[in-house]
Amino acid sequence: MATPGPELVPLLDQDGVRLTVDGAIATVTLTHPAKRNAQSPAMWRTLAQAGRRLPGSVRVVVLRGEGQSFSAGLDRQMFTPEGIEGEPSFIDLARSSDADLDAAIAGFQEAFTWWRRNDIVSIAAVQGHAIGAGFQLALACDLRVVADDVQFAMRETSLGLVPDLTGTHPLVGLVGYARALEICATGRFVLAEEAVACGLASLAVPRDELDGAVKDLAAALLSAPRDAVIETKALLRGAADRTYDEQRAAERQAQARRLRDLAGMGE
Numbered sequence: 001m002a003t004p005g006p007e008l009v010p011l012l013d014q015d016g017v018r019l020t021v022d023g024a025i026a027t028v029t030l031t032h033p034a035k036r037n038a039q040s041p042a043m044w045r046t047l048a049q050a051g052r053r054l055p056g057s058v059r060v061v062v063l064r065g066e067g068q069s070f071s072a073g074l075d076r077q078m079f080t081p082e083g084i085e086g087e088p089s090f091i092d093l094a095r096s097s098d099a100d101l102d103a104a105i106a107g108f109q110e111a112f113t114w115w116r117r118n119d120i121v122s123i124a125a126v127q128g129h130a131i132g133a134g135f136q137l138a139l140a141c142d143l144r145v146v147a148d149d150v151q152f153a154m155r156e157t158s159l160g161l162v163p164d165l166t167g168t169h170p171l172v173g174l175v176g177y178a179r180a181l182e183i184c185a186t187g188r189f190v191l192a193e194e195a196v197a198c199g200l201a202s203l204a205v206p207r208d209e210l211d212g213a214v215k216d217l218a219a220a221l222l223s224a225p226r227d228a229v230i231e232t233k234a235l236l237r238g239a240a241d242r243t244y245d246e247q248r249a250a251e252r253q254a255q256a257r258r259l260r261d262l263a264g265m266g267e
Contacts, residue, residue: 016030016031016037016046017029017046019050019053021057024057024060024222025059026061028050028061028063029066030065031066033065033067033068033069035072035075036068036069037066037072038073038074038075038076039074040077040084042087047112047137048110048111051114059119059226059229060122060221061115063123063124064125065126069127070124070127070130070137073135074133108164112140113166115142116140116141118234121233122142123143123145123217125145125210125211126146126150127146127207128147128150130150131151131152131154132154132163135154135167136163139166140167140170142233144195144201144202146192146203146205148205149207152189152195153187154171154183157184158187168184171183174198175199202217238250
């Protein structure tokens with residue numbers, strides 16, 4: 001989406017994250033373009049807070065990054081002995097107990113978990129670099145529209161780490177186990193054409209058309225009744241964990257609810 005105009009007062013604007021709401025569409029913008037929107041624990045806490053701040057009227061959430069890159073991944077200061085001021089460094093985390101380390105990572109993951117809530121549809125508008133944590137943040141969304149200069153990469157394994165910000169589940173679901181393993185283990189770039197071909201992205205467009213393409217997609221999503229979209233999203237999200245017959249039953253139950261609601265007979 002285009003950068004919000006002055007008439008949209010941010011509901012949140014701190015730690016490199018800005019949240020604005022325009023009717024049924026919320027926009028979450030990463031606002032550290034000078035650092036290619038590198039991520040930090042403070043940014044993750046604010047991203048989690050953005051999810052809690054969404055008004056009930058919001059149906060579509062657009063995630064975007066200012067500047068040339070969507071997000072180039074973790075702030076490299078986290079890898080230094082001194083870390084980021086006021087935050088634990090990776091060395092500090094490594095020295096903590098198993099329980100404390102698990103709790104810390106779980107807290108980081110909260111920034112990445114709310115984007116797939118059934119009551120919203122989230123769209124990542126991705127340009128330039130989306131590396132490591134940036135790739136995983138894009139994967140946290142339901143849909144991805146990319147510019148033709150996009151460069152996805154999962155670099156954690158190359159650094160001796162593993163992707164731990166919720167990205168592995170959607171990655172395997174989108175591209176399959178073998179390609180997901182190859183992408184993660186090699187750390188190579190996935191460019192726009194491949195991203196569309198393998199299902200990582202719904203659409204690739206020239207860089208200057210990205211905002212317009214996301215705006216059109218958001219409008220199309222809003223054209224369907226909200227309750228029908230919520231029920232459909234819940235059905236699709238749960239399909240992988242159900243057998244064929246269980247999914248058939250879930251479809252029947254969801255359709256019964258919709259028919260009763262449309263007939264004014266909802267409970």
